Amino acid sequence: MSTTEHSEYIDSDTGKLGMWLFLFTELFLFGGLFIVYAVMRSKYSNDFHQAALELNAFIGATNTVVLLVSSMTVAMSLTAIQQNRPNLAIGLLLITLILAGVFMMNKYFEWGHKFSLHLYPGSDVMKTLPHGEIMFFGLYFMMTGLHAIHVIIGGVLLIIVIFKLKSGKINQEHYLLHENGALYWHLVDLIWIFLFPLLYLIT
C-alpha cells in the first residue's frame, strides 16, 4: 500500500535465480581445474598413480562424511525457519559451523603433514619428482585450497545468517539470504563430492 512497503519488496524468485547464476560461474571455476586434472591424468597416469598414494584416503573420507552431514543440517535449518522455529534454525547452523571447523582442522593436519614431508609447490623435494607428480600435487593444493577458501566464505555467510536470524531480519516470511547461504553451502559440498574420489580414492 504505502511506499515503505514497496521499498521493502523482495523478489525471492529473482534473488534465487541470481544466486544460481553465480553458482554456475563457480561451477566453471572448478570445472576448469577438473578439465586440467582430466587431461593431465590421461597424459601422466603412472605419475598420478604414484602421487595419489601419498594422500590419506581416511582423512578424505572423514571430511566427506563431515561435509555431507553439514549439508543436511543446513537444509534442516531452512526447514526450521520455514516452520517459524528460528532458535532451532540457529542451533542447526551452529552445528554446521562446528562441522566446518572440523573439516578445516582435518585440512590443517593434512596439509601440515604434506609440508613436513616438503611436499608443497616449489619445495626442493618437489623439484626432484617426475613432472606428472608435480602436476598432481599442484592440482591437489590448488583444488583443495580453493575449496577450503569456499568453506571459509560459506562459514562467514552462515554466521551472517545466524545474526540476522537472531535480530529477526530473517524470519518465516523473508528468508532469501538464508536460502542463498544454504545453496552456497551445498555447492561447497557438491564440489567436494567430486574432489574426494578424484584426488583421494583413485590411485
Added chain:
Amino acid sequence: MKNHDNHISSYSLNLTVLLTLLILTTISILAIKFYLGAFTVAIALIIASVKAGIVLTYFMHLKFENLLLRLMVMGVFLLFAIVIVITFIDYYFR
C-alpha cells in the same frame, strides 16, 4: 514478496537423503578398494555424479523449483560436458 509458495522439505526427507549419500560414499570407497580395474575412474565418477544429482535435487530443492531454473541447471551441466568432450577431442586429435 513472501516465500509462501515454497516447498518445505521435512526433516525425515533430509535425513533419508543424507543416509543415501553416506551409503553411496561407502559403496564408492569399497568399489575402488576391491576392484582396481580399468573402470575405476568411471565407477568413481558415476557414483559421484549420482550423489551430485541427489544433492541438487533434494538439498538444493531443484525438485521443487520452477521449470526455467531446472532447465538452466541442466543446460549448464550439458555445456560443461560439451566443454570436456571438445577439450579431449582437441587433445587426442591434434
